[in-house]
Amino acid sequence: MDGSFTRRSFLAVPGALAAGPAILSGQSPNEAVRVAFIGVGNRGSYLEKHMLDVPGIQIAAICDINPDTLAAGIAAAKNRGHKPASYTDFRKMLDQEKTIDAVVIATPVNLHKEMAITALEMGKHVYCEKPMGLTPEECNQIFAAAKSAKGIFQAGFQLRHDPARAAAMRFVHSGGLGKVVYLHGTRHTGDLPRQTAWYFNRAISGDNIVEQACHIIDLFTWAAGAPPLRVYGSGGINVFNDVPPGRTTMDNYSVVYDFPGGLRMNFSHIYFDPPGFSGIHERVFGADGAIELSTAIWIARDQKGEKKLEVPNAGKDSTYLSLEAFIDNARNKRRPLNDAESARRSTLVAMMGRKSIYEQRVVSWDEVSR
Ligand SMILES: NC(=O)c1ccc[n+]([C@@H]2O[C@H](COP(=O)([O-])OP(=O)(O)OC[C@H]3O[C@@H](n4cnc5c(N)ncnc54)[C@H](O)[C@@H]3O)[C@@H](O)[C@H]2O)c1
Incomplete structure (x- = not known):
C-alpha cells in the first residue's frame, strides 16, 4: 500500500x-x-x-x-x-x-x-x-x-463515543468525503480554571498539547488511520507570563503534522482569545467536501448548502x-474503541508535537514511538 x-x-x-x-x-x-x-x-x-x-x-x-x-x-x-x-x-x-x-x-x-x-x-x-x-x-x-x-x-x-463525532467519523471512514487530505483544528477557549494549580504545571500535566489537545489529536489520528510521519510546532507563553504564579504551560502554540499520502494536519491552540474570537473546530477536509466533526454537518465541495448526517443517539452525553x-x-x-493501542498512539502524537515545540525542530514519529 x-x-x-x-x-x-x-x-x-x-x-x-x-x-x-x-x-x-x-x-x-x-x-x-x-x-x-x-x-x-x-x-x-x-x-x-x-x-x-x-x-x-x-x-x-x-x-x-x-x-x-x-x-x-x-x-x-x-x-x-x-x-x-x-x-x-x-x-x-x-x-x-x-x-x-x-x-x-x-x-x-x-x-x-x-x-x-x-x-x-x-x-x-x-x-x-x-x-x-x-x-x-x-x-x-x-x-x-x-x-x-x-x-x-x-x-x-470519550469523544469517540460522542454521537455526532461517531457519525461523522463513520462517514469519513466510509469515503463520504473522498480521499482525506487535510485536518484543521482550532481550540481557542480562554484560559483554564486558575483554581486547579496542576493544570499550569507541565511536570504534572504534560503541558496543554498533551493534557488538553489530546482529545482533538485523538480524533484526527483516528480520522487519518495511521500515525503522522513528522511534525513541526511553535509555541510558548506570550501573555500569561507567571499567571498563575509559576506557570510552565504554554498559552499558545501551533503544530503542523505530515501524515502518509500527503495528508496534513494543522492545529492551533490559544488561551488569550478575547470574547468573540473564541471557538473550537475539528474539521476534516476530503477531496469531495469537508465536515465539522462535532456537529456532523458537511458540505460537498462543488455544491452549495450544508448537509447534516443522521446521528443515532443524538444528544446523548459522550461521557x-x-x-x-x-x-x-x-x-x-x-x-x-478507545483502547490502549489507540490511546498510546494519540498521546504519542501529542507528545511529538510537544517535543517539536520545546526543541524547535522537526520531530519524526520514530523518535517518540520507539
Ligand atoms: N475526558 C475529559 O473530557 C476530561 C476532562 C477533564 C479532565 N480530564 C482528565 O481527568 C484527570 C483529572 O483531571 P481533573 O480536572 O479532574 O483534576 P482535579 O484536580 O479536579 O481532580 C483530580 C483529583 O485527584 C485527586 N488525587 C490527587 N492525587 C491523588 C492520589 N494520590 N490518590 C487519590 N486521589 C488523588 C485530587 O484530590 C482530585 O480530587 C486528568 O487526567 C485530566 O486530563 C479529562
Missing part, C-alpha cells in the same frame, strides 16, 4: 471498527460490576455522576486524598443507594476491597501510570482518563501492562456513552 487514504485503507484500520469481538469469557450478565474510583475531583465527579446512571453497576469504593472531595464523592453514591467504602490510599483500597471488578482513574496525569498499572496487574478492568501518561515511556509501560492484563483497558477519550461501553466491554471482555 502506498499509504494514501483511500476508502479501502480507511476500512482496513482497526480504529475504524466498532468494539471488536469478545476476546475472553466475561462476567455473568446478572452480576453487578463492582466499580471503584480513584480521584473524584472535577472529572472524576462527572464520571461518577454518569456511572451512577449505567445499569448493572455497584459503586464499591472511592479514593481521593482530598477529604472534602472524597466526602462529596461518597455522598453522591450514597444518594443513589450505593454504599461505597472510603479511602485516601489507592493501594490500600485495591488491597482491601478484593471484590472490585473495575477501577476508574481520574487523577492528575503524573499519577496515571502507577495507578493504571497497579490496577491492571491486580486483574481489574481499568478506565483511565486521558492523556495516557506524561511521557512516551509511561505510555509504553501502560500499553504493555494492558496487553498482558486479565482485564480490559479503556482510555478517557455516559463511553462509560456504558466500558461496563459492556468489561462484562464481555471486548476490546474498547
Whole structure:
C-alpha cells in the first residue's frame, strides 16, 4: 500500500471498527460490576455522576486524598443507594476491597501510570482518563501492562463515543468525503480554571498539547488511520507570563503534522482569545467536501448548502456513552474503541508535537514511538 487514504485503507484500520469481538469469557450478565474510583475531583465527579446512571453497576469504593472531595464523592453514591467504602490510599483500597471488578482513574496525569498499572496487574478492568501518561515511556509501560492484563483497558477519550463525532467519523471512514487530505483544528477557549494549580504545571500535566489537545489529536489520528510521519510546532507563553504564579504551560502554540499520502494536519491552540474570537473546530477536509466533526454537518465541495448526517443517539452525553461501553466491554471482555493501542498512539502524537515545540525542530514519529 502506498499509504494514501483511500476508502479501502480507511476500512482496513482497526480504529475504524466498532468494539471488536469478545476476546475472553466475561462476567455473568446478572452480576453487578463492582466499580471503584480513584480521584473524584472535577472529572472524576462527572464520571461518577454518569456511572451512577449505567445499569448493572455497584459503586464499591472511592479514593481521593482530598477529604472534602472524597466526602462529596461518597455522598453522591450514597444518594443513589450505593454504599461505597472510603479511602485516601489507592493501594490500600485495591488491597482491601478484593471484590472490585473495575477501577476508574481520574487523577492528575503524573499519577496515571502507577495507578493504571497497579490496577491492571491486580486483574481489574481499568478506565483511565486521558492523556495516557506524561511521557512516551509511561505510555509504553501502560500499553504493555494492558496487553498482558486479565482485564480490559479503556482510555478517557470519550469523544469517540460522542454521537455526532461517531457519525461523522463513520462517514469519513466510509469515503463520504473522498480521499482525506487535510485536518484543521482550532481550540481557542480562554484560559483554564486558575483554581486547579496542576493544570499550569507541565511536570504534572504534560503541558496543554498533551493534557488538553489530546482529545482533538485523538480524533484526527483516528480520522487519518495511521500515525503522522513528522511534525513541526511553535509555541510558548506570550501573555500569561507567571499567571498563575509559576506557570510552565504554554498559552499558545501551533503544530503542523505530515501524515502518509500527503495528508496534513494543522492545529492551533490559544488561551488569550478575547470574547468573540473564541471557538473550537475539528474539521476534516476530503477531496469531495469537508465536515465539522462535532456537529456532523458537511458540505460537498462543488455544491452549495450544508448537509447534516443522521446521528443515532443524538444528544446523548459522550461521557455516559463511553462509560456504558466500558461496563459492556468489561462484562464481555471486548476490546474498547478507545483502547490502549489507540490511546498510546494519540498521546504519542501529542507528545511529538510537544517535543517539536520545546526543541524547535522537526520531530519524526520514530523518535517518540520507539
Ligand atoms: N475526558 C475529559 O473530557 C476530561 C476532562 C477533564 C479532565 N480530564 C482528565 O481527568 C484527570 C483529572 O483531571 P481533573 O480536572 O479532574 O483534576 P482535579 O484536580 O479536579 O481532580 C483530580 C483529583 O485527584 C485527586 N488525587 C490527587 N492525587 C491523588 C492520589 N494520590 N490518590 C487519590 N486521589 C488523588 C485530587 O484530590 C482530585 O480530587 C486528568 O487526567 C485530566 O486530563 C479529562
